Each structure stands twice: as structure tokens, then as C-alpha cells.
Amino acid sequence: MKHIDLIIIGGGPIGIACGLEAKKKGLNYLIIEKGPIVNSLFNYPVNMQFFSSSEKLEIDEIPFISNESKPKRNEALEYYRRIVTSNHLNIHLFEKVNSVKKEENIFYIKTEKQEYTASYIILATGFYDKPNTINVPGEELTKVAHYYNDPHFYAKQKLAVIGASNSAVDAALECYRKGADVTMIVRGPEIGRRVKYWVRPDIENRIAEGSIKAYYNTTVKEIQPQQIILKTIKGEVSIENDYVLALTGYMPNFDFLKRIGIRLSDDEKRYPEYNEETMESNIENLYLAGVICGGMDTHIWFIENSRIHAKTIIKHIISGKQNV
Template identity: 40%
Template sequence: MTFYSTSDRLEIGNIPFLSQDVRPSRTELLKYYRLVTERQEINIKCYQKVTSIFKNTASYTVYAEDSNGNNIPYEANMLVIATGIFDTPRKLDVIGEDLPKLSHYYKEGHHYYGQHVTVIGGKNSAIEAAIDLYRNGAHVTLVHRGETVLEGIKPSLVLDMRNLLKKGQINFYPNSTIAMIDETTISINSPEGTVTIQNDYVFSLIGYQPNISMLQSIGIQTNSSTLVPSFNPETYESNVENVFLSGVVTSGITNRVYIEDGRFHGMKIANEIAQRLSYVQSNI
């Protein structure tokens, strides 16, 4: 996976990010994040999943579950929630979506050589997956609710996808949705009617959304249609006192915040928290 953003636009904490090419790979970015973590001595608790947050009178209790199933409580006077959106994929809401052959995440294509694979979506992740699957010998069908997939994607993908579609090497259903999925086929609602085709695997890459249930559990308000949470754009404090929001979680399902913008949220939040702590200490 190669990012669309250049490496300098992914830098955080004033630590330079050098990559082999102008646009870094996923592996390079992960190595960079690890470098930042070690250099700044950030205390990260790996393999712990936050399961719930409770609001106390003047503090918060965060419960996490480790890899052994143990519940671990953390007490805090202030919280920063930067959970992103990729843990909660958008659903198709069709019969068969829960079958094990369907995934909302794509890694690599060589496992699917010779298989009939359907990719659902029309943005960068779906197009990249479709191209990679084809190059690894899969029989690829691309389904998109829009008329074209050649607009609004990375320029580096447009030429490849245009050629594959022109030559019929990827089977494309525009203006279409999924009707149902079973063990061996997938049914598509196309402008010409419902079409059922052979299918071994499905990648539903139609986007992700924030885990609003976690936000709402402590009183954070969210827009019912966009899922954008309520927060102060100057401090990134939510409508709940001393709870801050950072990164793409602030954009709901609007896709208005990306890595290269969200990386600046942390500095504003840190400055606000530092001012509040300084005020408290000066009044002790």
C-alpha cells in the first residue's frame, strides 16, 4: 500500500519522515510512527482494547481488555479520543453480508489467484484492490453505485483502471448495488435488472464510520446524518467537559479530515490541556 500524501505531509512532532519515494509505503509509515514513539518515550499499551468509558463526578474511568481477557481500569481527569474510523466499516445491509467470504479490509491479492472476486466501492481503496487482484490472477468484478470510478481517485490509478475497463479485463457494474450474497454467487441490482454471477470472495470497500456508541456513552452529541460529533474547532474539546476529539473521528462520515490535516489536532489539544493544568497548579 502506498499513501497518496507525500512523506513531509505525514510528519508529526517536528520529526522528519524520510521515505524511499516521494509517497511512502504503509511499512515505511509504521516504522516512522515507531520511531516517533521511541524518541518521544510515549507510553503505549499495546493489545489493549477500550471497552467502556464511565464519567465520574470530576474524572473518567476507562476500562480496557488485554489479550488475556483481563479488564484494566485507567483513571483520568481528561481524555483525548482519537479512535479513527477504520474499526467500524459501513454495512451493505444485505443477506449474506455476514458470510466468512466477505471482508471489509483488503491486504494483498496473491491469495485469490484464479478466484472469482467481487469488489464493491468506487474510491481509492476499492480501485487499488481491484487492480491488485487482477494483477494477481483473480477474475475481478467491480460494483459501484455511481456512474464512473475514474473521477475522484488518485491520478496514478486512473490510467490503469481506464485501460482495464476498456479491455474488459475487469467486469464493471456502474449505477449498481448488491441484492444478496450466498456461498457461491452474488446478485447485483444493475440498471438492466438483477444479475447473478459466480463468486468466491467479496471485498466491500464502501467506507468506514466512527464508533459513535462509545462517544454517545459519555454524552458526546453527534449529528444524526453525518455522525460528526459536537466539538469546539479551536480546542477540539467535545460538548463533554475535558473530553477532546482528534483526527478523522471529528469528521464522521464526511471524509473531510485526512491524516495530513488531523496530525495538527494533537498540538492544539496539548496546548489547551497544558494551559488548564498550568492554571490548576497556579491556584493550588
């Protein structure tokens, strides 16, 4: 069993930032990622454009040059991949962590491929792994997807898009423009207030002109092979349907956190417990970094405001080692 000073679980932008900082400070570290480099970004829609400008997505003051002020997914993949390869970061890809247990002062980590021990752990696993399900009959059908990739697939199809956030709006607009017959199903009275300001007028105008249909104050009762049953303020409505994109948001892997022993708040927010000054969790020498710190409030932490976590954590680890 190989011992490593610091294991960073999650190879997204913040996990990479932690690896860069650990390397600069001379720590023996390893990043473990269950998929490719920046797995969550890789699974974003192919045409996605970030809300943040490129300089706000930079890590370790490494310039991020993009064609427009707000970069696209492919540019972000190139940026973070080059950081990993050019800096020769120690990262294991396609290696899912199954368990983390602490005995005395040592962490025991089991992955799908091997086992490790570590003195310190950083969890930077993000929130994109587990979709918020709508829990209705038919959600398990193969026509239903919680992740959206390429609009070409839905051309000439009757597509229901559930949700009113950025991901739902982007999918509705892109699929409409590739020839899909799009219907949006929105639980509230309007399109989400956090939708990108340059996109919101587009979706509102398409709905107003009837190019994209929208049901507001509506939820899904049941999904069937050839139709979808809606609950509206005027009663039940059945519409023809070929495919469903249930883009209702995502959440951190709370089960994984609880198995490790990280305490979560009792309310629906499920905030993990950590020291805001050091990012150390309720488990000594186990730190949280990035979006995972916000629990269900996944809009609180972004790359741009959680980049500092890397320096904060590594500084605390170094000070602890010096005091031993």
C-alpha cells in the same frame, strides 16, 4: 486504581502526536491502543501507497524519509514505530478501552486489562474500526470481507469488488495482476472522483479493455455461496463468484462516542460536537483529535491537516491546569 493526568485513547499517528506533545510539556500521560502501534495503518493492504507525500505525514517535525515521494504502508509503520520507541512514549498496546465515565471532575476508564482514572481524555480513535455494511442477505458468509490485505489470496478466483473508492480500485488492480477474475460493482455511474490521480487512468483502461469487468449504477441484492445477485438498470444479473471484497468505506465507532456522552448531529453526517478552537467536546476536559472529528465525512480530516490538533489540545489542557 491508577490515576493519570491525561489518557489518550488511540495509538495512531494523531494519538502518537498527542503523546509527544504531552511528554514535551511534562504531563503525566498514557496512550492506550487496542492493537499494535498505529493499528489502523497495520491493517491497511500490504502494498498500499499513501495519497499524501511523506512530509505531510510527519508529526512533531520529525523527518519522514521514504523511497518515493508518496510512502508505502511498510515505510509508514517503520516511521511511526521508531517515533514511539525512540521517544520512549508511554503506550499500552493490545488493550481495548471498554468504557469511559465521568463523575464530577474525574474520568473512570475501564479496559480489558485494568482500570484507570484521569483528569483529561483525548479520543483519537480514527474511523477504520467499523466497516460500512451493505446489509444484504449473505453478507455474513465467510467468503465476504470488508478489509483487503494481500492479492495473492485471490489468485485464480472469481472476485467481486464492491465499491469505487481508492481501496476498492487498488484491490481490483492488484488482484487482477495476481491472476484473479475481477468484477467491480459500482453504485454510481463511474469510478469515484477521489481516486488517486495516478491510479484512475489505470483502472479506467483496464475496464475499457475488458481485463476488469465493471457494473455501473449497480447494487448487490444477495450474496450466495457460488454466485452474487446484482440489481442493474437493466434488471437482475447473476454472476459466478468465489469471494467478495465489500470495500464500501468505514466509520467511527459512534456507539462508543454516544456511550461516553458525546453529542452527535442529527443528520446522516453524525458530526461530533466540539469546539473548533480548542478541540474540546461537549464534555468538559474530553477532547477529540484526528479523523474522528469529521463524523461520516471521513475524507475531511487526514494526518496532514489534523496534526495540529495535538498542539491545540495540549495547549488548552496546560492553560486549564495553570488556572486551577
